Amino acid sequence: MGEANEPRSECPINAAIEVFGDRWSLLVLRDIVFGDRRYFRELQANSIEGIASNILADRLKRLVQSGLLTRADTRPGQRARYSLTEPAIQLVPVFAQLGSWGLRHRPTSSALRVRAEVLEQGGPALWQEFMDELRRSHLGSESPARSPSVRERLNAAYLAATSSS
Template sequence: MGRVQEPRSGCPINATVEVFGDRWSLLVLRDIVFGDRRYFRELQAGSEEGIASNILADRLRRLVELDLLTREDTRAGQRARYSLTEPAIQLVPVFAQLGSWGLRHRPTSRVLRVRAELLEEGGPALWAEFMDELRHAHLGADLPPRSPSVRERLRAAYLAASVSREGR
């Protein structure tokens, strides 16, 4: 694998933009975090934005190099599974804030905005709970039982919005 380049400067904002400043990296991570898509084909088929296979392959490779994802080693004929690392899990508050900004300042669809609304309403306590669930699913960390889980609540909100859109 290639070596990750040194940032242009020591500025933390620059260092972050260099990782996430392209069109696709945050969206690939979003789909793993919120869509629980962990395989190449799931990520490509489920992409709302229609990511091309060569771009997806490049971003997955790069996110592994940057230690934001791990890629399970596979034998021939097996699909590689991607998992979030702790630094990627810690992006949940960033995703929540980006979604909140988008709710206020950009046109959005009802179906695709419901998760951002739920994260905004739940605030930091919900984000922490969701990060614990992701740590359990991706890193094998212990998780106290909670019902319903944040993932279940996000999925239910999305499905309810999808059904109401179809009923129109």
């Protein structure tokens, strides 16, 4: 048997699943991508699935080790800020496709399905625009901003859905 860090196979699907295919990693990334939650306490306090602190700490550590997040160096008493890396930003189309699949095949609430509907309707052009926004906020890229931003549109749709339900 190989070492713990060796992949089970060289299959691309296996390689992806080994990085973010556990029960919590994609949800942590989802909350950073769509909720702009960059700190441990924000991620834990606003987790609609109720992630335990030890699980969140473990997943953040794993996501940093796998190169999907960076963790800003901090001094004692400072909060660590997490940022998406380019490979994590490129998961936006995966999130959009997972959301589309969930809309069609799983029971969902009207409030929690609205972002997936906006992403599905916007298609690849919207996904690219959102990835560019994430690059600006997480990587400091200089691409031009559009108004309103995709995040603002997603949040407006979510707020409209939650106020009417």
